[in-house]
Amino acid sequence: MTTNTELDARSSIRWLWRQLTSMRTALILLLLLGVAAIPGSLFPQRTQNPLAVSDYFKSNPGTAKFLDQLQIFDVYSSPWFSAIYILLFVSLIGCVLPRTFEHLKGIRAIPSLTPKNLNRMEFHTEVVEGTLDGAEAWLRKNRFRIRRDAHSISAEKGFMRETGNLLFHLSLILVLVGVALGSLYGMKGDAIINVGERFINTPTSYDVISFGKLQSEKSLNPFSITATNFKATYDLVTGAPSDFKLNANVANEIGTTEKSQVVRVNSPLTFGSTKVYLQANGYSPLVTVRDKTGEIKYQGAVIFLPQDGNLTSIGAIKVPDMQPQIGFIGSFTPTYERGEGGGAISSYPEVLDPRLLLSIWTGDLGLDSGNPQSVYRLNTSEMKRIGLKTLKLNETHDFGDGSITFEGWTPWVNLQIVSDPGKIYALLGSILAILGLLMSLFTRSRRIWIKENQSKSGVEVAGLAKNAAPGLENEIASLVIKMKG
Amino acid sequence: MNSSDYAYLSNYGVYTAMALFAVAFVAHAVEVAFSVRNLEEKTKFDFSRTKRSGDLGTVMIVLGFISLLLAVIFRGVSAERVPWGNMYEFSITGALAFTGAYIFALWKYKIKWLGLPVAISILLTLGTAITVLYVPSAPLVPALKSAWLVIHVSAAIISGGVFLLANCIAGTYLILDRYEERGGRPEWALKLPSLESLDQLTYRLVALVFPLWTFAVIAGAIWAEAAWGRYWGWDPKETWAFITWVAYAAYLHARVTVGWRGRKAAWLCLFAGSTFLFNYVYVNIWGTGKHTYSGL
Numbered sequence A: 001m002t003t004n005t006e007l008d009a010r011s012s013i014r015w016l017w018r019q020l021t022s023m024r025t026a027l028i029l030l031l032l033l034g035v036a037a038i039p040g041s042l043f044p045q046r047t048q049n050p051l052a053v054s055d056y057f058k059s060n061p062g063t064a065k066f067l068d069q070l071q072i073f074d075v076y077s078s079p080w081f082s083a084i085y086i087l088l089f090v091s092l093i094g095c096v097l098p099r100t101f102e103h104l105k106g107i108r109a110i111p112s113l114t115p116k117n118l119n120r121m122e123f124h125t126e127v128v129e130g131t132l133d134g135a136e137a138w139l140r141k142n143r144f145r146i147r148r149d150a151h152s153i154s155a156e157k158g159f160m161r162e163t164g165n166l167l168f169h170l171s172l173i174l175v176l177v178g179v180a181l182g183s184l185y186g187m188k189g190d191a192i193i194n195v196g197e198r199f200i201n202t203p204t205s206y207d208v209i210s211f212g213k214l215q216s217e218k219s220l221n222p223f224s225i226t227a228t229n230f231k232a233t234y235d236l237v238t239g240a241p242s243d244f245k246l247n248a249n250v251a252n253e254i255g256t257t258e259k260s261q262v263v264r265v266n267s268p269l270t271f272g273s274t275k276v277y278l279q280a281n282g283y284s285p286l287v288t289v290r291d292k293t294g295e296i297k298y299q300g301a302v303i304f305l306p307q308d309g310n311l312t313s314i315g316a317i318k319v320p321d322m323q324p325q326i327g328f329i330g331s332f333t334p335t336y337e338r339g340e341g342g343g344a345i346s347s348y349p350e351v352l353d354p355r356l357l358l359s360i361w362t363g364d365l366g367l368d369s370g371n372p373q374s375v376y377r378l379n380t381s382e383m384k385r386i387g388l389k390t391l392k393l394n395e396t397h398d399f400g401d402g403s404i405t406f407e408g409w410t411p412w413v414n415l416q417i418v419s420d421p422g423k424i425y426a427l428l429g430s431i432l433a434i435l436g437l438l439m440s441l442f443t444r445s446r447r448i449w450i451k452e453n454q455s456k457s458g459v460e461v462a463g464l465a466k467n468a469a470p471g472l473e474n475e476i477a478s479l480v481i482k483m484k485g
Numbered sequence B: 001m002n003s004s005d006y007a008y009l010s011n012y013g014v015y016t017a018m019a020l021f022a023v024a025f026v027a028h029a030v031e032v033a034f035s036v037r038n039l040e041e042k043t044k045f046d047f048s049r050t051k052r053s054g055d056l057g058t059v060m061i062v063l064g065f066i067s068l069l070l071a072v073i074f075r076g077v078s079a080e081r082v083p084w085g086n087m088y089e090f091s092i093t094g095a096l097a098f099t100g101a102y103i104f105a106l107w108k109y110k111i112k113w114l115g116l117p118v119a120i121s122i123l124l125t126l127g128t129a130i131t132v133l134y135v136p137s138a139p140l141v142p143a144l145k146s147a148w149l150v151i152h153v154s155a156a157i158i159s160g161g162v163f164l165l166a167n168c169i170a171g172t173y174l175i176l177d178r179y180e181e182r183g184g185r186p187e188w189a190l191k192l193p194s195l196e197s198l199d200q201l202t203y204r205l206v207a208l209v210f211p212l213w214t215f216a217v218i219a220g221a222i223w224a225e226a227a228w229g230r231y232w233g234w235d236p237k238e239t240w241a242f243i244t245w246v247a248y249a250a251y252l253h254a255r256v257t258v259g260w261r262g263r264k265a266a267w268l269c270l271f272a273g274s275t276f277l278f279n280y281v282y283v284n285i286w287g288t289g290k291h292t293y294s295g296l
């Protein structure tokens, strides 16, 4: 009884395996993978555009909840998407590995026997003056693999076709391994630093950071980057950026000598498998806040976030050391212009005529409440507004409890720091895949047979081209001419 | 000459090419319409009647190609970069690649009969480009400044040209197949190649460009890695490039390993080609994501 069910189980597993590794299943899975990728391009994805996802939730709460259960907002990491490609690659392995072993064995093998009836083949002719020796000479010269029997020759060419085909499919597996390694052992984070500041690669230096499933904080490379100069160039007419260039002093380990390097949008810094990209830029106004007695309570560059292409930027200045606490909601315009509604906007992204617009708040900043706060926003729930002011460069405003001075500005840059140890395998796999494809698609694979005619003198010649590849007819014609001559 | 002179020259090149393609269109239409009229015996044709018209069409298409080539080059000179920065430029370069693929196929496979659908397609593409998609010549945003732009986009555009050509042939296959099923080809289609050779030609073209398309996708990933810090992010453009890749791989598998021929294969090819077009039109214009550089 037991053995029977065991047998049943084993044979049904074997049956399943055969189904899975059949060409038809692979084809269906392949098409299914294409179809499954579609929803992710039509609906916003959390990994790319979390804001659009929350907007979608706001405007269609019912549908959004339903779609979310189907993981429509996380398509590419969803179990159903993963299931398809994992099945596809199991199928791929199941089909390609046995074929690879078969093919390796075939390297030494000689072509199979000449079939009995050659006149059924695609190309078939009879050559009266031909001999097997003449044919063999021609075939050898043209690098066919030959099997010479007593009364016939069986020859084939185009071994590279299957080699290329297998190389291609095996390389796809390598690409997938690379992708998997990247998602398990990778790391990605963002940090905004003012020009003049130093970034040290520790978790606390980041604004956002995320690690792969099998990766931890300890793995961060010990490097530091000091931003020494940043230059953005814009088109004078349209204001569109034409170049961003960051000069930085870079040290591989803190304390080692620094090297000066240039970072551009398409040329990141490299530390082993970690790369540092220049992703965005903006301005930090420099301010000094004094209390009534003139004592400095805050001084520094405050990072403001750009709101448009001309870098109209907003941010918050918090001064917890004053009694009562003071906060400013600020807007910085590098090139000031009065907007349509009377508000201030920037008309050009470079600093030509800067203004700092402030609304001044007093009360409790809420920093001790324990809830984490954005450094770019002021929590005004416990505060009262006491004034509004637009400052020109070097201007000071006295707001009663103290004063604020607009001293200048410094640019900031957003560094994106990414480590992906798998990408080299993905790249290698891709290159091999293309090589394999070229070998497979452009090698013509064909067979030629020559058999002595039993009844009459001369030989019979026949050929078969795999996949109806062109050119065999001409090849046979030149073989025939050679045999006659 | 300064940059706006070159931009004007480029526009004149596009207009000239359109005029030439329009003549080619008429010439091929005449060739097709009058070639087999008034013949008693349908199996014997006198092509000499319209051969000159067909030849005129070919000459016009070659001249149109040259004119368009100059237009694309001047556009690049005027913007001081490769002319692939927005939808307008993609369209004129794509039309150039398509014409080039046709001329190549004409020379290699003798498929002059395709002149009519090809002339129509190019005219439509250029017409849309110059009316709807036109944007003035301007430099690129920093993320587009890369050698990989040249490599990736040229590979993608050439692939696109050949994909569209394969689609024209697969479409012709399906139309003729329909006629034959209903009792025979109409007169104008009698001199077109047999269904088998159309089927085979479609396969050849796809097999020819599939490696190039694979390369275009990989080059795009390398460029994305250099510019954005990740080689693959399932951005809509990337997703559809992947879908196109999978669809053509499915086509090749269906033909080579499952043995699909003819009608089913032609439909699959049309489907794969339409995923490419969808990517080009929909994702460029209405999509969101890092690749939306249409300039509209």
Ligand code: HEM
Pocket: A021, A022, A023, A026, A030, A088, A089, A090, A091, A092, A093, A095, A096, A165, A169, A172, A437, A440, A441, B207, B210, B245, B246, B249, B250, B252, B253, B256, B257
């Ligand atoms: C489970 C997955 C897969 C299996 C079992 C499989 C199997 C095969 C086999 C047996 C061939 C033989 C061709 C010949 O006999 O000459 C082939 C060809 C090919 N496969 Fe796959 N494959 C799989 C996945 C893929 C994928 C994911 C792609 C790419 C997207 C792909 C692209 C190709 C191409 C381009 C050819 C060449 C077709 C030709 O010779 O014209 N395959 N595959």
